[in-house]
Amino acid sequence: MDQIFTTALRFGDNAMVLGQRLTHWISRSPTIELDIAFGNLSLDLIGQANLFYELAGKLEGNGRSADDLAFLRDASEYYNVQLVEQPNGNFADTMMRQLLYVTYADLVFETMKTSPQKDLAAIAEKAQKEMIYHVRQAGEWVVRLGDGTDESHEKCQAALDNMWPWSHELFAYDDVDEAMVEQGVLPSAEHLKTQWLESLGEVFKRAGLIIRDDNWMPGGGRKGLHSEHLSYILEEMQVLPRTHPGAQW
Amino acid sequence: MGKQRPETANQIDRIWQVLDGVMDPEVPVVSVVDLGIVRDVEECKQGFNIIITPTYSGCPATLQIENDIAGALKAAGFGDAEIVTRLSPAWTSDWMSEKGRQALRTFGIAPPQKGSNVSKRALFGQDPLVRCPHCDSMETVQVSEFGSTACKALWKCKSCAEPFDYFKCI
Ligand SMILES: [Zn+2]
Numbered sequence: 001m002d003q004i005f006t007t008a009l010r011f012g013d014n015a016m017v018l019g020q021r022l023t024h025w026i027s028r029s030p031t032i033e034l035d036i037a038f039g040n041l042s043l044d045l046i047g048q049a050n051l052f053y054e055l056a057g058k059l060e061g062n063g064r065s066a067d068d069l070a071f072l073r074d075a076s077e078y079y080n081v082q083l084v085e086q087p088n089g090n091f092a093d094t095m096m097r098q099l100l101y102v103t104y105a106d107l108v109f110e111t112m113k114t115s116p117q118k119d120l121a122a123i124a125e126k127a128q129k130e131m132i133y134h135v136r137q138a139g140e141w142v143v144r145l146g147d148g149t150d151e152s153h154e155k156c157q158a159a160l161d162n163m164w165p166w167s168h169e170l171f172a173y174d175d176v177d178e179a180m181v182e183q184g185v186l187p188s189a190e191h192l193k194t195q196w197l198e199s200l201g202e203v204f205k206r207a208g209l210i211i212r213d214d215n216w217m218p219g220g221g222r223k224g225l226h227s228e229h230l231s232y233i234l235e236e237m238q239v240l241p242r243t244h245p246g247a248q249w
Numbered sequence: 250m251g252k253q254r255p256e257t258a259n260q261i262d263r264i265w266q267v268l269d270g271v272m273d274p275e276v277p278v279v280s281v282v283d284l285g286i287v288r289d290v291e292e293c294k295q296g297f298n299i300i301i302t303p304t305y306s307g308c309p310a311t312l313q314i315e316n317d318i319a320g321a322l323k324a325a326g327f328g329d330a331e332i333v334t335r336l337s338p339a340w341t342s343d344w345m346s347e348k349g350r351q352a353l354r355t356f357g358i359a360p361p362q363k364g365s366n367v368s369k370r371a372l373f374g375q376d377p378l379v380r381c382p383h384c385d386s387m388e389t390v391q392v393s394e395f396g397s398t399a400c401k402a403l404w405k406c407k408s409c410a411e412p413f414d415y416f417k418c419i
Pocket residue numbers: 381382383384385386406407408409410411
C-alpha cells in the first residue's frame with residue numbers, strides 16, 4: 001500500500017508543480033489564445049493532481065485531504081521529477097519542457113489505466129484523455145518553433161539542450177517503480193523510454209531539432225531532492241493556506 | 250412530507266426528471282443528464298445515490314454542479330439523495346444526448362463529433378470538420394485547441410467570419 005501511496009503522490013506532485021508553473025504564463029503569453037490555453041493546461045494538471053492527492057490521502061489513512069497534501073508539505077516532501085520544476089524560461093523552453101513531460105505522462109497512463117489497481121487506473125484513464133490534447137499542442141508548437149524562423153529554431157534547439165538533462169530522471173526507476181512495474185501499474189523503464197523516444201523523434205524530425213546528450217543526468221526529485229526552484233514555487237503557492245490555516249472563501 | 254412515497258421505480262423516474270432540469274453552469278442550455286454527467290440513479294439503504302462523473306479532472310464547475318443537483322433534489326423532496334463521484338469509465342463527449350447536441354447548436358456552440366477517440370490520437374492528426382453553428386457552413390478553421398472552458402476549443406467560420414466555440418471530443 002505504501003508503494004501505491006508513493007506512486008500516487010509522485011504523479012500528483014508532477015502534475016501539481018507543472019500546473020503551477022504554467023499558470024505563470026497567464027496574462028504573459030505571446031497571444032491571447034495561448035493565455036487561454038495555458039489556463040486550460042494548468043487546470044487539467046491541477047485537477048489531475050487533486051485526484052492523485054485524494055487517493056494518496058485515502059491510502060495513507062491519516063485524514064490528510066488533497067489540499068493538505070498540496071499546501072502543507074515542504075519541498076523535501078515533494079516527489080516530483082526535477083524536470084517539471086525547471087523555470088519557464090522563454091516560450092520555447094516552456095513548450096519543450098511540456099512536450100518532454102506530457103509525452104511521458106501519456107505513455108505512463110496508457111499502462112496505468114489498465115492496471116489492477118482500480119483507483120489509479122480510473123485516474124489514469126481520465127487523465128490520459130486530457131494528456132492527448134497536451135501532447136498534440138506541445139508537439140505542434142515545437143514543430144512550429146523548430147521549423148520556423150532562424151531565431152525561433154535557435155531558441156527551440158537551445159530549449160531542447162536546456163531541458164534534455166532533466167528528462168533522464170523520468171526513467172531512473174527505484175524499488176517502488178520496479179514494484180509498480182510488477183503490478184502492472186507502470187511500464188518498464190526500458191519500454192517506456194523506447195516509446196517516448198519514438199514519439200519525440202517524430203516531432204524533432206519535423207522540427208529539425210537534434211538531441212545533444214552530454215550525459216549529465218541530474219535527478220533525485222522523486223526522492224525529495226530538489227533544485228532551489230521548487231521552494232520558490234511552493235512558497236508562492238502555499239502562502240495563503242500557511243498564513244491563514246483553514247481559510248475558506 | 251407526510252405523503253406516502255410512490256414505489257421506487259417511479260421515484261427514480263422522478264429523480265431523472267428533476268436532474269434533467271439541472272443545467273450545466275457553463276453551458277446553461279444543456280442539462281447535466283444531456284451532458285452525460287449523471288451516470289446512474291441507484292436506490293440504497295438511506296435513499297438514493299446519484300452517480301456522477303466529471304467532464305474534465307480540473308473542471309471548476311464540478312462542485313457547483315454537485316451543489317445544484319443537491320439543491321434541486323432537496324427542493325423536489327429527495328433531500329436524502331447522496332451524490333457519488335465515479336471516475337471510471339471516464340466521461341466522453343459521445344455521452345452527450347441528441348437533445349443536448351441540438352441545444353448546444355441553437356446556443357451557438359458547435360457540438361462534439363461522435364467517435365471521440367479516433368483522430369486526435371495521432372500526433373499530427375487532422376482537425377475535425379466542424380459545422381458553423383451560425384450559418385451552417387463547413388468552411389471553418391480551428392483557432393486554438395483550448396477555449397473559454399476546459400471542454401471547448403476556439404473556432405472561426407470563414408463564410409460568415411464569426412468566431413465560435415466547439416465542444417471538444419474527448
Ligand atoms: Zn458561419
